[in-house]
Amino acid sequence: MSVTGPKTARLAPSNATRTAVALGIGAAVVIALIGVAALTPGPSLPTRAQDGVTLGLSVLIESLPFVLLGVALSIIVQVWVPPGVIERWMPRRAWARRAVLSLLGMLIPVCECGNLPFARGLMIRGFSVPETMTFLIAAPIVNPIVIITTHQAFGFDDGILVARLVGGYLVANLIGWLYSRHPDPDGLLTDRFLAACELAAEDPGGKGRRSLAQFVVELRAVMPALILGSAIAGAVQVLVPRDTLLAIGSNPALSILAMILLAMVVSICSNVDSFFALSFASTFTPGSIVAFLLVGPLVDLKMLALMRTTFRTRVLVALVVIVVLSAIALGGVVNLLA
Amino acid sequence: MPKSSALVTRLFGVGLTAALAAITVTLAVTGRIGLYINPESAWFAVGMSVLGLIGAVVSFALPLGAEADHGHDHGDVDAGAGFGAPASPAAGFGAPATRAAGFGAPATRRGARFTPRGDAATPSPMPAHEHGPQPERASAHEHAPQPERASAHEHGPQPGRAHAHAHAPQPERAHAHAHAPQPERASAHEHAPHRGHEVAAHGAGARRLRIALGSAAASSGGLLATGLVAVVLVTPPATLSAELAMSRDTGTPPLFQGADTVALATTGDTASFGVGEWASVFATATNPEAFEGDEISLTGFVTPSSAGGFGLTRLVITHCVIDAQPASVPVGEISDVPATGEWVTVTGVIRDRDGSLVVEATGVQTVSEPEDPYEY
Numbered sequence: 176m177s178v179t180g181p182k183t184a185r186l187a188p189s190n191a192t193r194t195a196v197a198l199g200i201g202a203a204v205v206i207a208l209i210g211v212a213a214l215t216p217g218p219s220l221p222t223r224a225q226d227g228v229t230l231g232l233s234v235l236i237e238s239l240p241f242v243l244l245g246v247a248l249s250i251i252v253q254v255w256v257p258p259g260v261i262e263r264w265m266p267r268r269a270w271a272r273r274a275v276l277s278l279l280g281m282l283i284p285v286c287e288c289g290n291l292p293f294a295r296g297l298m299i300r301g302f303s304v305p306e307t308m309t310f311l312i313a314a315p316i317v318n319p320i321v322i323i324t325t326h327q328a329f330g331f332d333d334g335i336l337v338a339r340l341v342g343g344y345l346v347a348n349l350i351g352w353l354y355s356r357h358p359d360p361d362g363l364l365t366d367r368f369l370a371a372c373e374l375a376a377e378d379p380g381g382k383g384r385r386s387l388a389q390f391v392v393e394l395r396a397v398m399p400a401l402i403l404g405s406a407i408a409g410a411v412q413v414l415v416p417r418d419t420l421l422a423i424g425s426n427p428a429l430s431i432l433a434m435i436l437l438a439m440v441v442s443i444c445s446n447v448d449s450f451f452a453l454s455f456a457s458t459f460t461p462g463s464i465v466a467f468l469l470v471g472p473l474v475d476l477k478m479l480a481l482m483r484t485t486f487r488t489r490v491l492v493a494l495v496v497i498v499v500l501s502a503i504a505l506g507g508v509v510n511l512l513a
Numbered sequence: 514m515p516k517s518s519a520l521v522t523r524l525f526g527v528g529l530t531a532a533l534a535a536i537t538v539t540l541a542v543t544g545r546i547g548l549y550i551n552p553e554s555a556w557f558a559v560g561m562s563v564l565g566l567i568g569a570v571v572s573f574a575l576p577l578g579a580e581a582d583h584g585h586d587h588g589d590v591d592a593g594a595g596f597g598a599p600a601s602p603a604a605g606f607g608a609p610a611t612r613a614a615g616f617g618a619p620a621t622r623r624g625a626r627f628t629p630r631g632d633a634a635t636p637s638p639m640p641a642h643e644h645g646p647q648p649e650r651a652s653a654h655e656h657a658p659q660p661e662r663a664s665a666h667e668h669g670p671q672p673g674r675a676h677a678h679a680h681a682p683q684p685e686r687a688h689a690h691a692h693a694p695q696p697e698r699a700s701a702h703e704h705a706p707h708r709g710h711e712v713a714a715h716g717a718g719a720r721r722l723r724i725a726l727g728s729a730a731a732s733s734g735g736l737l738a739t740g741l742v743a744v745v746l747v748t749p750p751a752t753l754s755a756e757l758a759m760s761r762d763t764g765t766p767p768l769f770q771g772a773d774t775v776a777l778a779t780t781g782d783t784a785s786f787g788v789g790e791w792a793s794v795f796a797t798a799t800n801p802e803a804f805e806g807d808e809i810s811l812t813g814f815v816t817p818s819s820a821g822g823f824g825l826t827r828l829v830i831t832h833c834v835i836d837a838q839p840a841s842v843p844v845g846e847i848s849d850v851p852a853t854g855e856w857v858t859v860t861g862v863i864r865d866r867d868g869s870l871v872v873e874a875t876g877v878q879t880v881s882e883p884e885d886p887y888e889y
Binding site for chain 2: 194197198200201202204205208209211212213215218219220222223225226228229230231232233234235236237239240241243244247365366367384387388390391392393394395396397398399400402403406408409412413416417441442443444446447448450451
């Protein structure tokens with residue numbers, strides 16, 4: 176962390192010692208945590224509970240690095256990128272801005288859990304709510320890693336890759352356009368997030384200090400939601416028998432609904448969900464695979480828990496309805512064509 | 514912000530992150546990360562976790578509560594105040610007409626912001642001109658909420674609005690004139706009454722209640738999350754159970770390996786094949802007779818089979834165990850079937866039984882669970 180002028184000015188000399196002591200305590204706490212994790216003194220759990228814990232923890236281990244990356248990008252965009260640099264090359268028209276923002280994922284390949292902290296950073300920086308939503312919805316799909324893995328899994332078979340990309344892009348812009356007509360965009364946000372925006376806005380001090388404060392505040396907002404979302408995803412996996420979900424099989428209409436439900440339940444990262452979907456490709460219709468690949472990154476359980484930190488519940492309900500209806504429509508079209 | 518709530522902020526944010534990052538790093542160091550995610554992608558998880566731990570240590574240098582040391586209770590902030598910061602980007606954007614609604618509020622607030630320090634507003638157009646964006650921001654940061662609160666609580670929304678109207682155009686113009694002052698100003702006027710209306714309609718009491726409920730929910734969520742992480746921290750890592758593998762068996766084999774595996778198999782180079790690869794071959798081979806007599810030695814766990822004998826099963830993972838799919842190879846009739854879930858090494862020969870392949874076991878040996886229980 177760089178120490179900038181105002182900060183050093185404010186710090187008395189003795190504060191250097193205090194900082195060193197604080198860092199020492201921090202290191203001790205972290206080492207203690209690693210020690211506990213390594214020793215794992217606790218007993219084993221009953222089989223089913225243990226499976227739930229294992230699944231939930233694997234979602235966490237998988238998504239934590241992306242969340243941290245998202246927080247880092249969010250700090251960069253809020254604190255380190257000078258005002259006006261991003262804005263300068265953004266188009267003026269609202270729809271064009273949204274169209275560009277929904278391609279931002281191509282430059283910032285963070286999968287969906289990292290997108291949320293980054294999107295919060297964009298809003299704190301001053302991007303409007305509908306614009307940020309457009310980014311948030313599009314980026315997990317219109318994203319180089321996702322394109323590569325989807326291509327690895329499906330090639331260009333049945334137009335699954337194209338339908339996923341075009342679908343994600345269109346749904347994102349549809350949602351952005353719908354919410355751009357909302358009379359009170361701030362009313363879509365939770366009070367807690369608005370308070371966080373204000374905090375970020377007025378926090379004094381140097382860039383290093385502001386970065387740290389942002390690190391603390393963003394993690395406070397995101398981590399409990401991420402953990403609860405992962406826990407729910409893990410629990411649902413061991414409690415809801417998968418074969419009932421899949422018994423619906425290859426019926427063109429029902430299979431789409433089944434795969435949408437599966438996508439919302441399993442909460443797999445969009446970077447890799449195509450490999451998961453591939454194993455269903457033999458029994459399920461291509462349209463249902465597209466629906467799975469479209470719904471999963473946007474509104475799965477883990478993502479909804481994360482988005483709830485920032486958006487009001489009624490916004491999330493509307494998002495789920497729009498995304499699911501779009502996925503059904505797109506899946507139906509793919510099934511008709513394929 | 515009281516110390517206790519600042520402590521809670523640290524615990525639920527940096528604390529939980531550090532705990533999970535510590536778990537990730539520990540698993541990687543002890544070679545058990547493969548129980549949760551594909552080791553091939555572990556470098557990213559571990560690298561970011563190390564950075565997260567460093568961030569956690571450094572965050573101790575930030576005095577407790579410094580992330581919020583602006584000395585007032587957020588509960589009272591007007592909903593729009595959060596967008597105090599955007600004021601500066603708004604000036605940069607030139608605020609096209611459609612966006613104006615979003616930025617109307619900041620414009621208003623910015624006008625209001627200068628009221629208490631009347632000297633700053635008129636004599637020196639300090640913000641944008643001389644020093645560009647940086648000081649501009651600073652001013653936005655320090656003072657934005659101040660007048661807003663004043664307006665909401667001391668004299669009620671209406672007088673506050675009046676201030677806003679009186680002063681908004683002046684500074685706003687100073688910032689935005691290069692691009693589009695007109696829509697910006699217009700929006701300030703059209704938006705302000707709306708907010709006033711909102712405040713009047715909801716009332717401060719209802720608003721405070723909602724915030725209280727919100728933060729109560731957030732705290733209990735944080736507590737629950739902390740409890741879960743504590744459980745995870747002290748329980749030893751475990752492999753998914755055979756029961757789970759069975760409940761995930763949809764009757765269709767996983768197709769991760771795809772056609773090239775089957776093609777590879779026909780050329781006879783099957784030495785590196787695990788249960789996953791063989792399951793793909795068994796399910797998709799169009800020329801089963803080509804595999805008749807191939808000798809194999811495979812390790813997996815036992816699952817029941819309807820066709821007599823048992824299934825030799827492994828969970829196959831692409832990225833992390835949440836996407837684990839069972840792959841199973843049928844082992845033909847043998848006299849004593851091992852208990853379900855038991856790990857065994859089967860040696861035997863592949864037989865073609867009327868077009869479907871089975872393993873004819875010559876030896877079934879009970880083994881302990883391997884270090885890497887999954888295939889990738």
